[in-house]
Amino acid sequence: GDSVTQMxxxxxxxxxxxxxxxxxxxxxxxxxxFWYVQYPGEGLQLLLKATKADDKGSNxxxxxxxxxxxxxxxxxxxxxxxxxxAVYFCALSDRGGSNYKLTFGKGTLLTVNP
Amino acid sequence: GAVVSQHPSxxxxxxxxxxxxxxxSLDFQATTMFWYRQFPKKSLMLMATSNEGxxxxxxxxxxxxxxxxxxxSLTLSTLTVTSAHPEDSSFYICSARWDGxxxxxxxxxxxxxxx
Numbered sequence: 151g152d153s154v155t156q157m158x159x160x161x162x163x164x165x166x167x168x169x170x171x172x173x174x175x176x177x178x179x180x181x182x183x184f185w186y187v188q189y190p191g192e193g194l195q196l197l198l199k200a201t202k203a204d205d206k207g208s209n210x211x212x213x214x215x216x217x218x219x220x221x222x223x224x225x226x227x228x229x230x231x232x233x234x235x236a237v238y239f240c241a242l243s244d245r246g247g248s249n250y251k252l253t254f255g256k257g258t259l260l261t262v263n264p
Numbered sequence: 265g266a267v268v269s270q271h272p273s274x275x276x277x278x279x280x281x282x283x284x285x286x287x288x289s290l291d292f293q294a295t296t297m298f299w300y301r302q303f304p305k306k307s308l309m310l311m312a313t314s315n316e317g318x319x320x321x322x323x324x325x326x327x328x329x330x331x332x333x334x335x336x337s338l339t340l341s342t343l344t345v346t347s348a349h350p351e352d353s354s355f356y357i358c359s360a361r362w363d364g365x366x367x368x369x370x371x372x373x374x375x376x377x378x379x
Binding site for chain 1: 296298308321357359361365366367372373375
């Protein structure tokens, strides 16, 4: 079956540091890939997505590139802020299924200190 | 765009009572809605998938008689936790997608506490 593996947290950075959260996947089909962010006590917000190989998703300074050859979708940001502190989930959508179920990674807690 | 709401945001109930949680898509027609459960510091566990007008499809290990899901319209799905017990205490999150879309949009979640 499909699976998503993302780097274990927690990750603690100082403000303005560079962020990378690794994500790799296995899928039987050709999935869409997503990064969602969850702030404390809230639901998930879509951060960015990519639907085909070499696509780059970007939003709010975050970006990730769909790498089919390495089955990866690493999240990066050049300069993090305290407000970026949250849990980040990598996910894939099985487009072969009729309901586009999401398979999630375990989440990575990011804490950014001033 | 693509806003999903949940109500209530928090609920506390006594053991043995039933609790209903609503999930609404505010600005799109949700042909499919999903219900998840999230334990502290854990990822999301998919409980069930519902398509408007059809019976929900439950994931393995989820009791369909305990977690009743109704998707009566293209903008509303409800999850009823029947005869709730303390072990049902959790954070419940819904999501929705429209026909042909690969993206799910999530509600803000409902914190259920069963005393």
